[in-house]
Amino acid sequence: MSYKNILIAKEDAIATITINRPEKLNALNKITIQELHHAFKELETDSDTRVIIVTGSGQKAFVAGADIAEFANFSVEEGIQLAAKGQEILFNFVENLRIPVIAAINGFALGGGLELAMACHIRVASDNAKMGLPEVSLGLIPGYGGTQRLPQLIGKGRALEMILSAEMITADEAYRTGLVNHVVPADELVSFSNALAQKMIKNSPSAIGMAIKSVNANFKEDVNGFETEIKSFGKCFGTDDFKEGTKAFLEKRKAVFTGE
Structure with a gap:
C-alpha cells in the first residue's frame, strides 16, 4: 500500500515509521491515523519485523497534536466517535501490539502526539523535546487515552498538574518523572533507538x-x-x-x- 502521510523503512528486522507532515508539524489527522493503523497492522503480521520505531519527520516535531481544523465544528456525538475510533484503531492498537514499539520523540510531542508516544511500549526523547497535553486550553480534555496513560506513567498528582495547567515539560523533566525511558542528544536519537531495538531483536x-x-x-x-x-x-x-x-x-x- 502506498501512503500519503507516513514513510516506512526496514532494516535488520527493525521497521521505522516516520509521520511525514512536516508542514503541519506532523499533526494527526484522520488519514494519518488510518495509515498508521494499516502500517502497524501489516508490520505486526510480518514475521521479519521484530521491533517498530515510530518518529516524526524533521527536527521540530514528533507529532504536535491532532489536526484541530478537522474537528473544530464537531457535535457531542461526533466528538465521542472521534475519540472512540482513534483509541480503537491506533492508540489501544499500538499498546496491545505483540511486538515492541519504540517512540523516538524528536521535538514537540503535544496532545495526540504525546498520547501516541505513551501508547508505545518505550519512549526515547531528544534533549530538545517538549511534551504536554494542552487540550484544556482549547476547552477539551485529552481524548486518545491521555487521562489514563499519563497517570499510569508518572502518577496521579503530576498527571493532573500537566493536564490542568496545559503546560509543556522538557525532556529532562519527562525523564525525571518517568514519562520517557531515555533522553539523548538530538543527533543521536535515531542511532540510540536502533541500538535499543537491536537488543530486543535478539530475544524470543x-x-x-x-x-x-x-x-x-x-x-x-x-x-x-x-x-x-x-x-x-x-x-x-x-x-x-x-x-x-x-x-x-x-x-x-x-x-x-x-x-x-
Missing part, C-alpha cells in the same frame, strides 16, 4: 509478545494481571522459541528464534 518474539500482554493486563479493568502472567508463562512452554532457547542455553550457544 513469542516471549516478548507474552510479556507485553502480561504487563498490559495489570492496567486493564476486570483483568487479573497475575492470572494473565501465569497462563502466558505456561503457553511459552508450548512454543518452538522455548525449545530453542533452552536448548541453546544448555549447548552454550546463541539461540536462533523464529517467533513460533
